[in-house]
Amino acid sequence: MLGVRNATLALSRVNERLFFGVIGFVGVLVVWETTAQLGLYRKSLLSTPSAIWRAALTDFANGSMAPHITTSLSEFAAGFAIAMAVGIPLGLLIGSFRRVDYLFNGLLAGLNATPNVALIPLIILVAGIGYEAKVVVVFLSAFFSVVVTTFTGVSTTAARHLDITRSFGGSRWLAFRTVVLPSTFPFILSGTRIGLGRALVGVVSAEIISANQGLGFYISLYGTFLDTARVMLGIIIFGVFGVVIGEGLRILERRFEVWRPDLHR
Amino acid sequence: MTVATSPAFRTIHPRVRKPRPALMRWYRRNERVVLSVAGVVLFFVVWEIGSAAGFVDKFFFSSPSAIATAGASEVTKARFWDDVRITALELVVGTGASVVLAVPLGIFIGWYRRLSLTFDPWLNFFNALPRVALVPLVVLWFGLDWNMKAVVVFLGGFFAIILPTVEGVRTVERHLLDVSRSFRASSRLIFTSLVIPGTLPFIVSGLRIAVGRVLAGVVIGEFYAQTQGIGVMIYKAEASLQSDRMLFGVLIFTVLGIVLYESVGAAERYFQRWRPVREDEA
Numbered sequence: 001m002l003g004v005r006n007a008t009l010a011l012s013r014v015n016e017r018l019f020f021g022v023i024g025f026v027g028v029l030v031v032w033e034t035t036a037q038l039g040l041y042r043k044s045l046l047s048t049p050s051a052i053w054r055a056a057l058t059d060f061a062n063g064s065m066a067p068h069i070t071t072s073l074s075e076f077a078a079g080f081a082i083a084m085a086v087g088i089p090l091g092l093l094i095g096s097f098r099r100v101d102y103l104f105n106g107l108l109a110g111l112n113a114t115p116n117v118a119l120i121p122l123i124i125l126v127a128g129i130g131y132e133a134k135v136v137v138v139f140l141s142a143f144f145s146v147v148v149t150t151f152t153g154v155s156t157t158a159a160r161h162l163d164i165t166r167s168f169g170g171s172r173w174l175a176f177r178t179v180v181l182p183s184t185f186p187f188i189l190s191g192t193r194i195g196l197g198r199a200l201v202g203v204v205s206a207e208i209i210s211a212n213q214g215l216g217f218y219i220s221l222y223g224t225f226l227d228t229a230r231v232m233l234g235i236i237i238f239g240v241f242g243v244v245i246g247e248g249l250r251i252l253e254r255r256f257e258v259w260r261p262d263l264h265r
Numbered sequence: 266m267t268v269a270t271s272p273a274f275r276t277i278h279p280r281v282r283k284p285r286p287a288l289m290r291w292y293r294r295n296e297r298v299v300l301s302v303a304g305v306v307l308f309f310v311v312w313e314i315g316s317a318a319g320f321v322d323k324f325f326f327s328s329p330s331a332i333a334t335a336g337a338s339e340v341t342k343a344r345f346w347d348d349v350r351i352t353a354l355e356l357v358v359g360t361g362a363s364v365v366l367a368v369p370l371g372i373f374i375g376w377y378r379r380l381s382l383t384f385d386p387w388l389n390f391f392n393a394l395p396r397v398a399l400v401p402l403v404v405l406w407f408g409l410d411w412n413m414k415a416v417v418v419f420l421g422g423f424f425a426i427i428l429p430t431v432e433g434v435r436t437v438e439r440h441l442l443d444v445s446r447s448f449r450a451s452s453r454l455i456f457t458s459l460v461i462p463g464t465l466p467f468i469v470s471g472l473r474i475a476v477g478r479v480l481a482g483v484v485i486g487e488f489y490a491q492t493q494g495i496g497v498m499i500y501k502a503e504a505s506l507q508s509d510r511m512l513f514g515v516l517i518f519t520v521l522g523i524v525l526y527e528s529v530g531a532a533e534r535y536f537q538r539w540r541p542v543r544e545d546e547a
Contacts, residue, residue, distance in 0.1 A: 017382050024383035045406055099300060106301030107308050113522030115480040117397075118496070118515045120488070121503030126325050198477075201395040205485050208400060216398065220489075223401025231405075235398045242393030 047228040052236065055229040065218075069237070072203055072215040075131060079138025080199045087143050087195075088188060091150025095184070096176065101155050108151075112144040116198070117205045129210045134203060141202030142195035149194065153187025154180055186256045193249040200242055327509040332516065335509035345498070352483060352494040355411050359418025360479050367423045368468060371430025372460065381431050388431070392424045396478065397485045404490065414486035414494070421478035426471040433467025434460055469533045476525045480518060 029049045035041070036048040043051070059065040094104050120137055127133040157180050165175040207216025219234035285293070292299060309329045315321030316328035323331075339345045374381050400417055407413035437460055445455050487496025499514035 016379070017385075020379050020382035021386050025386045027383070028387060099296070102297045102300035103304040103307075104301075105297070105304065107304045109526075110305065110519055110523055113477075113526050114515065114519040115477065115484050115522060117481050117488075118484045118499060118518045121500050121511060122325070122508070122515070125503055125506070125508065197393075197395075201397055201481060204395045204398045205481075205488075208397060208485070209488050219398055220401045223405060226405065228402070228405065231402050235394065235402065238398045239390050239394035242395060243390060246393045 044226055044228050047232045051229040052232045055227075055233050059230070059233070068213060068215050068218045071131075071213045072207065075134040075206075075214065076138055076199060076203045079135040079202070080142050080196065082135070083139045083142035083146055083195060083199070084192065087146030087191075088150055091147040091188075091191075092154060092180075092184070094147070095151035095154025096180070098155075101151060104151075108144060108148055112148050116141045116144070116202065120206055120209055123206075124210055129212070134206045134211070134214070137202045137206040138199045142199040145194040145198055146188075146191045149187050149191030150184065153184035153191075156187075157183045186253065189249065189253050189256065193246065193253065196245050196249065197242070200238070200245075204238060324506075325508055327512050331509040332512050335507070336513040336516075339510065339513060348493060348495050348498050351411055352487070352496065355414040355418055355483050355486070355494065356479065358412075359415040359482070360422050360475070362415070363419045363422030363426060363475065363479075364472075367426035367471075368430055371427040371468075372434050372464065374427075375431035375434025375464075376460070378435070381435060384431075388424065388428055391420075392428050396420045396424070396482065400485055400489050403486075409490040409492050411493070413490060414483055417482040417486035418479050421482035422475040425475040425478050426468065429467040429471035429474075430464060433464035437463045466533070466536050469529065469536055473526070473529045473533065476522065476529055480522055480525070484518065 032046070033049050036043050036046065056065075094100050094108075116137070119140060123133050123136050123140070127136050161179045161183075162175055165179055170178075203214070204216040204219075207214040208220045211217040215234050215237060219231050222228075222230035222234070312321060312326070313329045316323045316326065316331075321328070327335075374384050396417070399420060403413055403416050403420070407416055441459055442455065445459060450458075483494070484496045484499075487494040488500050491497050491500060495514050495517055499511050502508070502511035502514065
């Protein structure tokens with residue numbers, strides 16, 4: 001009896017979350033559309049959901065949107081893949097040796113604190129305004145957060161577990177494989193999540209500042225034409241992309257949350 | 266393991282340790298600081314030597330000494346201080362507004378569960394959205410003046426702070442609330458003694474995220490609008506191929522970033538010191 005009640009209660013809780021979520025989502029859209037149609041503000045400032053929808057239909061149908069999306073996606077994917085491929089092993093390496101960790105600590109913290117978008121002019125100077133430049137921007141945006149969280153993870157491995165491994169005659173390699181790596185994994189995941197967010201900012205910034213293709217370029221181009229509907233469309237696509245990768249990583253993180261120490265970053 | 270081979274009793278004499286020289290002892294105690302300073306110094310030395318020897322391209326990456334020279338001549342110019350003032354104004358107004366609005370609003374939204382569920386999708390959307398994508402839109406609304414950059418800064422800070430704040434209020438421990446209510450604590454008392462202290466660490470960790478976003482916001486805003494500010498100085502220096510001046514500008518943001526991160530970190534430690542140390546953290 002009690003079990004049944006709890007189950008229905010839990011179900012209503014889930015539905016409640018969905019219910020109010022949908023209300024909030026739709027409510028804002030309705031208010032947005034009606035206030036704009038009533039002429040409470042100029043439509044060029046915020047566009048309207050219906051206008052954005054029409055813009056989306058035409059741009060996706062005539063294929064003018066696809067190249068922008070694929071350009072942005074491939075810049076993002078290439079830069080981020082390189083950042084992971086270099087950042088994770090480097091972070092593991094630095095974290096595994098105490099003195100190396102100390103040596104790089106200050107330097108990497110400083111580079112991590114630099115707003116990497118400030119380096120965009122330098123990257124344009126070195127790599128031009130093409131594809132490679134954006135890959136470098138994405139790489140730099142994600143790289144430092146991946147390295148820093150990875151080596152933080154390694155250096156916060158519970159010392160007791162390492163001691164135990166050593167007491168039982170385990171080699172350094174065994175300790176690395178069975179103790180350090182699993183306890184660092186959650187950190188690597190959060191580093192990846194933070195890095196993904198920053199990489200997305202990197203790709204947008206680089207494209208808004210100087211590009212001839214890509215979603216960021218699309219936004220800034222139609223911004224200068226005062227075509228707010230298309231500006232909004234670009235923003236929404238970026239937002240959806242951000243939500244999808246953020247949520248994906250969060251699901252992965254939750255899977256490992258059981259032994260994950262708090263890391264608010 | 267056979268017992269026979271090892272002697273049954275063995276006296277273990279404590280090893281007499283020679284006292285280490287004072288310098289060595291000092292190094293041992295401060296190894297962490299010494300090495301990380303050494304790392305930074307080494308970085309600059311390699312950079313300097315590299316640009317002098319030619320394996321670092323001076324044209325692109327300049328050299329620490331050239332940056333120092335450029336910086337020294339820069340700080341004597343009135344224009345530079347105007348840039349600093351403008352950037353500081355944008356940062357302070359934008360960040361201030363985001364804290365002043367996000368914290369009370371976040372507490373309000375978080376306090377009413379259904380309200381927080383209603384706002385959830387939009388808050389999450391704006392938090393996941395790279396806010397720099399909003400820059401062209403903000404320009405449409407506010408033009409190119411300093412207040413547009415302040416708005417970009419505000420957007421960076423606002424969502425970073427409001428989300429953890431809502432989360433913090435929402436996760437105030439249920440049973441503590443129940444106990445307070447059972448003892449007929451006024452909502453004012455519940456608020457000041459439960460909600461505020463429980464939410465503070467969340468607000469601070471929101472601030473930590475906000476630091477990076479706020480700085481990125483001001484830089485992007487200034488790159489895009491190019492009126493005045495340190496970001497404009499960086500951009501113009503790049504356009505005229507003065508990499509030393511450009512890197513001096515970047516360095517200002519680096520220092521600012523380190524200072525802000527460190528202060529937020531100090532605040533974080535301060536507000537978390539009452540927490541019991543968990544076993545796996547010890």
